[in-house]
Amino acid sequence: MLTTDDWDAIKKCALFKAMDPADFGDLIDAGSVVKLSRNQQLFAHGDPARALFLIVSGQVKLTRLAADGSEAVVHVFGAGETFAEAAMFMGGRYPVAATAIMDTRLIAISNGRLRAQVLVKPEIAFAMLASMAQHLKALVAQIEQMKLMTTKQRVARFLLDHAGKTDGAANFTLPHDKALIANRLGMQPETFSRALAQLTSHGIVVAGAEVSIEDVGRLTRVLSFE
Amino acid sequence: MLTTDDWDAIKKCALFKAMDPADFGDLIDAGSVVKLSRNQQLFAHGDPARALFLIVSGQVKLTRLAADGSEAVVHVFGAGETFAEAAMFMGGRYPVAATAIMDTRLIAISNGRLRAQVLVKPEIAFAMLASMAQHLKALVAQIEQMKLMTTKQRVARFLLDHAGKTDGAANFTLPHDKALIANRLGMQPETFSRALAQLTSHGIVVAGAEVSIEDVGRLTRVLSFE
């Protein structure tokens, strides 16, 4: 059954801005709600793509699995975000696996139903294009980082991206486990831990998941030098 | 002035399948043709995004530049492909630089004009979504490769992707300079050269830009082991 929180999430979602809320019923019903517990998989690489998802609460990671069982985290999505839009246009198979990294509540939006709505409201297509453009940009940034930044720089970049400020002091909580962040940044947990330790000399303090940056501008300088 | 080759390219392009050729005139005129010589830049990272491009002949690389001048190749596009669709929905700036890697002829399609056409023919939006979904998939594959494959495996994967067969013998020509391929695969030219040399023992022969694979199945095995 859909709660008011669910409806709030749907109304706030960029994808459906163009839609008349009266038509939501055509897209979503009681069966659309999906609850996942920590580490539970939503879909695997190669599964038929029947829906895209909106996260109401929790977090989901998208990964690719290697032959030897190790995995590469492609992206982590949080509350309010939609993912797997692209699968709708991609030969009917998910190219990645999706797994909840904490207890997560999401809403499944059937590809078929959405297609029907797009025919009625082409503006939805624009919203999807914008969303996919964002994802593309994020992936390009990730590729750039892995190709031409050191681990230390990638960690600094990550911290700066999450500081939410461009100068002065900042503090925030790491969005998920350090091991997961490390994977996302393309490095081992040990390397991540050491990089954080090194950044202490650039004015950051990490206590558990709490990070405080003394001076964002100073940390930015790490990106250009060394 | 547009040649018949230009019109052929436009007609074949997936983006415009849905359009009535009679409306092409609203999108493209004599001023849309762009000619680039080898190594000439089409646009830089951060330039205002005014158009997307269709390649009639030649090849264009998309790159991100590092502070120290080194570059990361994000993708290489060839004849018949369109690129920079995403920029249309991404805050008006190109997130990458585009440079011709050989003499190249392309057609610029103004964002504004295309938007107008999409309002008339929403099917174009579907074609754009499909195209972007492809790009997304390619980037995800690239991230996966860099995160969990060795250089040798990446080279093998590259060769297999270009063999165009799934078993038996195959031969083909490398699509561009080895140094560029190396960059695309996230490694130095020296490493690429050495990886090719090592793959000799797995039944491949490289002479200049000509590659022949003795047995595609055998090369595939390199991906799972070592």
Place this chain on the structure above:
DNA sequence: ACCTTGACCTGATCTAGATCAAGGACTCGG
């Protein structure tokens, strides 16, 4: 013929980051 210039290979060395191996520190259930 002779010199560039650009693309490629090969060898020697170096190093960033992976891997292996121990501990802490925290939470949870009993």
Place this chain on the structure above:
DNA sequence: CCGAGTCCTTGATCTAGATCAGGTCAAGGT
């Protein structure tokens, strides 16, 4: 209060791949 998970840190070692440094070869230009 104790043991058993998780998660994280820290240290020692190893190695894939980068970097540095010559060379080879072919295509043009003078």
